[in-house]
Structures are given as structure tokens and as C-alpha cells.
Amino acid sequence: MRTLCASTLIGEFFVIGFAGLVAMKDPDLATGTVWTVCGIAMFLSVALCGVITRPGGVALGWALQILLIASGVFVPMMFLLGVMFAALWWASVHFGRKVDEARARFATRAERTDAV
Numbered sequence: 001m002r003t004l005c006a007s008t009l010i011g012e013f014f015v016i017g018f019a020g021l022v023a024m025k026d027p028d029l030a031t032g033t034v035w036t037v038c039g040i041a042m043f044l045s046v047a048l049c050g051v052i053t054r055p056g057g058v059a060l061g062w063a064l065q066i067l068l069i070a071s072g073v074f075v076p077m078m079f080l081l082g083v084m085f086a087a088l089w090w091a092s093v094h095f096g097r098k099v100d101e102a103r104a105r106f107a108t109r110a111e112r113t114d115a116v
Helices: 002-023 031-051 057-073 077-115
Strands: none
Touching (some): 002 057, 002 077, 031 057, 057 077
């Protein structure tokens, strides 16, 4: 699960950065505010890569997905990109857990074979 989720989060890192570049063109938004918010979100996306397997890591990932969708208020394209990344996040968590379960079954089977 860690690899799939981390890949999604790193993709979000770049999307958040590009959204910041787009948001800078809005005259109503201060450049410092845009980069403070984007910088925090970018940091969170990278930091979550390290804690994804710990308790609450997946929930924090979902919180980031919600914030990404909500950023569509300022950059409308982020509504679409946020929903797409939320779907990727779901798939990463869902299929990542299945892969982890399959690996555990394979390791158990290999241990039994080695013991015999």
C-alpha cells in the first residue's frame, strides 16, 4: 500500500505546485498567501509518504484529498483534478491493501514450504 499511496501523494505534490502558479495570476490572491498555503499542502503531501502505514495516515490522506477538491474555489480546474486524485487515492488504498494481503499470504506459504 505504501508504494501506491506514496506515488499518488508525489503526483499531488506537483499538481499543488502547478495550481499555485495558476492561482498567482488571480489579482485577488496575495502571492505570499498562495505560496504559504501551497507550500504547506506540498509539505503535507510529501510528509504523508512517510507516515502512510501508521495509524491515521490514510485518514490524513483523505483530509488532503478533501482540501485538494476544496481548492477548486480558487482554481476551478482543481475541482476536477481533486476528484481525480481522490479516486486515485481510493484505488491506491484499496488495491494497496489487497497487494499487502497477497504478499502476507505468499510469505506464509513460503515459510511453510521452507519448514517442510
